[in-house]
Amino acid sequence: MKLALRRLRMAAVTLGACTLGLSLVSVPAAEAYSVRPLAPQSERAPEAEQFSAEGVTTVGELRTVNGVLSHAPDGRKQVIRHPGAAYVKVHFSSLRLAHGDYVTVASADGRESYRYDRYLNRATSSDYTTDGGPGFWAMSVEGDTAVVTLHSSRTSRARAVTIDRFWRGYDRAELTQHNFSTQSVCSTDARRDVVCYRTSHPTEYARGNAVARLLIAGGGMCTTWRVGNTNRMLTNKHCISTQSAVSGSEMQFNYQCATCGGNNPGAGTKVSGATLYKVSSGGSSQLDYTLYSVNNFANIQSYGTLYLATTATSNGTQMYIPGHGDGRPKRLSIYEDSQGGTRCTVRNANYNTWNISYSCDTSGGNSGSPVLDSSHRVIALHHLGGCPSNQGAKSHLIYNEIKGLIDNG
Structure with missing residues (x-):
């Protein structure tokens, strides 16, 4: 069944790709890029290079390009634009920069900008990710446009920067098209943007800040x-489980709407994965956790942290789930069906050896979300959907396996 669904998804992705366009154009440094650029040759990368991890929401496609920046005044800027894309993440296959030269990757509105020099030192320039091959990936920028600019005092036309690939994020319709998910919204979807609860549920709102x-x-x-109190992060094993996956991933904090129902999130704070510490044994229906750290930890410390419950929860315990279902801005699942109605509770605290169950609303992308009780301790790590028994791995069992690697307060 899983193989059949994967083939269907691959077919859908291939079909959808036929209608997609890309814009990549080299423009003079002083030229405005508000006008839609012309579209030169570009291709969707081969199917084998697309993202297809089982159980993870697919949110974008990989495309190949041939982008070159030189020191010449008319060759220092390229605009990579994919109309309607949710984000753009650029790969540099090579940088040939002199001391003092640097490259920036910015969003079209300039609100996000990442700087890279020949040394790729995260302490003095921007964060980045790697995939084990040559080159590096710049941090993603929100929106459908990335502006890549070479900053240099030299005037040679020699090639200085080469861009060979980029990821572009799917829009809302494409997310639905390319993902097959188990029904995990039980009856009416009662999730709301976290900011909707800033006044009515201030502690739940505040605890959600630690979620990315x-x-x-x-x-x-x-x-x-x-x-915990140190540089440690948790998610599901079925999301990332190797050092290369950690090094190739971004953690985006404070990606949430500014107003309730406003669909107006900012870019937040992005950091890359650093070190893989521990992965659970067994399959995705068991404890299903990955413990790791991030680069530039100081940049995210202000968002706070969460702590694991060290004893088992019980039936009827009130609970809530902050997370990024469908890859959307952070939402809170507090009520079962309607605002002010029945609160989410644990349906079965011993659903099986590893899991508790609940009917609090979730969806693809919520994998790895914390499940918190009214004391605001994490009682489970959400990882399986299927109403009325959405499931989370028992936190006290996870704690027993990682307690020597975290400071749980």
């Missing part, structure tokens, strides 16, 4: 969160 969107290798999406 996880962009996996440019094309997959889950949820992740800080655990």
Whole structure:
């Protein structure tokens, strides 16, 4: 069944790709790029290179380009635009920069900008991700346009920067088209933007700050969160489980709407994965966790952290789930069906050896979300959908396996 669904998804992705366009154009440094650029040759990368991890929301496609920047005044800027894309993440296959030269990757509105020099030092320039091959990936920028600019005092026309690939994020319709998910919204979807609860549920709102969107290798999406007082993060094993996957992923904090129902998120704060510490044994129906750290930890410390419950929960315990279902801005699942109605509770605290169950609303992309009780401790790690028994791995069992690697407060 899983193989059949994967083939259907691959077919849908291939069909959808036929209607997509790309814009890539080299423009003079002083020229405005508000006018839609012309579209030169570009291709969707081969199917084998697309994101296809089982159980992870697919949120983008990989495309190949031939982009070159030189020191000549008319060759220092390129605009990579894919109309309607949710984000753009650029890969540099080579940088040939002199001391003092640098490259920036910015969103069209300039609100996001990442700087890279020949040394790729995260302490003095921007963060980035790697995939084990030559070159590196710039941090993603929100929206359908990335502006790549070479900053140099030299005037040679020699090639200085080569761009060979980029990921572009699917829009809302494409997310639905390319993902097959188990029904995990039980009856009416009662999730709301986290900001909707800032006044009515201030503690739940505040605890959600420690939860981030996880962009996996440019094309997959889950949820992740800080655990304990040191540089440690938790998510699901079925989201990332290797050092290369950690190094290739971004954690995006504060990706949430500014107003309730406003669909107006900012870019937030993005950091890359650093070190893989521990992965659970067994399959995705068991404890299903990955413990890792991030680069530039100081940049996210202000968002706070969460702590694991060290004892088992019980039936009827009130609970809530912050997360990035469908890759969307952070939402909170507090009520079962309607605002002010029945609160989410644990349906079965011993659904099986590893899991508790609940009917609190989730969806693809919520994998890795924390499940918190009214004391605001994490009682489970969400990882399986299927109403009325959405499931989370028992936190006290996870704690028993990682307690020597975290400071749980």
